[in-house]
Amino acid sequence: MERIPILRIGDILLVSIQVDLQDHIALALEEDLAQRIVDTGATGVLIDISALEIVDSFIGRMISTIASVSAVLDATTVVVGMRPAVAITLVELGLSLDGVSTALDVDRGLALLGGLRPVRGLEDVEEPDVAVVDPGS
């Protein structure tokens, strides 16, 4: 059966949904994520839905369930990358995604979870490059 891959980055599990979600794949993801949280001790779950063209009530419920189950397992869920048209439709549909944190993109989502520092651009001059590189590391 087709499954959504779950990547681990430090204390965070990253899920990027790149397929048009069939209901049974969404259900499998709920179970897989819960298991991975327990197996890895992850404290954050980042779900990237930037490729999703729609979020209907079933997918919305999947997202809420993942957030609730993660919370019980001591992990925080952040959903990132929702398209504007999807956001408008969700609200009109009547879905509120209770208990789900959202961020505009993966970078901000990671910052919200605090597990990784967001990738900075060149404007980050406060920390100069380390001049001495330990060749042994």
Add this chain to the structure above:
Amino acid sequence: MSTSPAVLTQETHAITSDADVVRVRQSVRNLAVSAKLSLVDQTKLVTAASELARNTLVYGGGGQATVEVVTAGARRGVRAAFSDEGPGIPDVALALTDGWTSGTGLGLGLSGARRLVDEFELSTDPGAGTVVRVVKWTR
């Protein structure tokens, strides 16, 4: 409806599995693009179609979807009809209430879908099945 709109394109899909629900979504999306619905309107219509196709599968025991590009005067639109030969809906008013569900869902499928489209028509016959017809027009 006074005059029935002319049909420009028509596609019919059987709905017997999860994968068919995805196929119906894609078909509605393609026709919505060809009818030049705005991105938000495409998204609303595809979302409504997803809810209705799932209802056909889960509550109707399967059925079919007919998706059409239609035109009425200067307006173009996409019409989608979902039909099943399932048990029907005994209390339509109740089924259209937000939050009411006969199954395990959120109870937003039917009522939510109605809010997302311009026209919504439901006919049901207890014991004989249900047909839901929706239309989204270009602005």
